[in-house]
Amino acid sequence: MKKVVFSFLVSLFIVQSASAQGDNKVLDGVFIKETSPTRRVIPYTHVREADVTYYKRVWRIIDLKEKMNHPLYYPLSPIKEIGYERLSLFDVIKGAVEAGEMTAYDEDGVGGQFQIPLPKSEAIGKLSKEISTTDIDPETGLEVESSYNEVLTAANVKSYRVKEDWFFDRERSVMEVRIIGILPVIETMNTETGTTRKEGLFWLYFPEARYVLANHEVYNTQNDGSRMTFEDLFRKRMFSGFIYKETNVYDNRILDDYTRNLDRLLEAQKIQQEIVNFEHDMWEY
Secondary structure, eight states: OHHHHHHHHHHHHHHHHHHHHHTTOOOOSSSOOOSGGGOOOOOOOOOOGGGEEEEEEEEEEEETTSGGGHHHHOOSSOEEETTEEEOOHHHHHHHHHHHTSSOEEOOOSSSOOOOSBOOHHHHHHTTEEEEEEEEEOTTTOOEEEEEEEEEOOGGGEEEEEEEEEEEEETTTTEEEEEEEEEEEEEEEEOTTTOOEEEEEOOEEEHHHHHHHHTTSEEOOSSOTTSOEEHHHHHHTTOSOOEEEEEOOTTTTOBGGGTOOHHHHHHHHHHHHHHHHHHHHHTSOO
């Protein structure tokens, strides 16, 4: 019996190998990845305004230097495997914007209101940055300034900002959070002062972007055989971020306006704890 089973497995392996070789491809593994590229997005549950008894809007920073956020940062260059290609989040966004699959909105400075869609040409232009250099003319000995455009890569994006809404739906008796927008942030160097500053590229409307993110895998640090998509990662909240802004009476000012260093972090934790406490206070134990 064991010989029969062994012979069957060997035959099956030979058939699979021959099929792969017939397509001029060697199967690097035990199966071909074909789930993610055709994965459909689970639609959001409809929420009525009358059923929302609590609502809070916050803005959050996802720092890619944190270990938990590394799946969003890596790989810095695409990894091609049979059946799919693994990309960083920025490479997915860049490809979708260039293909017209995502709409880029102006970084309006107020946290993304999605009122000014950027033309495709302008959005693609933001995917590169101008580099200014100063050289010495060998003939005259004078300084000559020049500039060139450098295409942004995943290594240039150091963080993301997300705009999200927390609300309690009494119809389903659940506290839920939904991401509304996402903003890639790069760091630029001021050659005159030697300092760096953070610059947002453009806002992306997340309910639209999730249809693209659902078809691109992100690395699962726990199990290679159970890869997730970027849409899964954001929906399951498998990232680390801290609040830097909330809706408030003071023109929705950011925490930097009235806190510094450790106080800013404590204020962000206080805002998050208020949201958690509201949900806990809804129930009796």
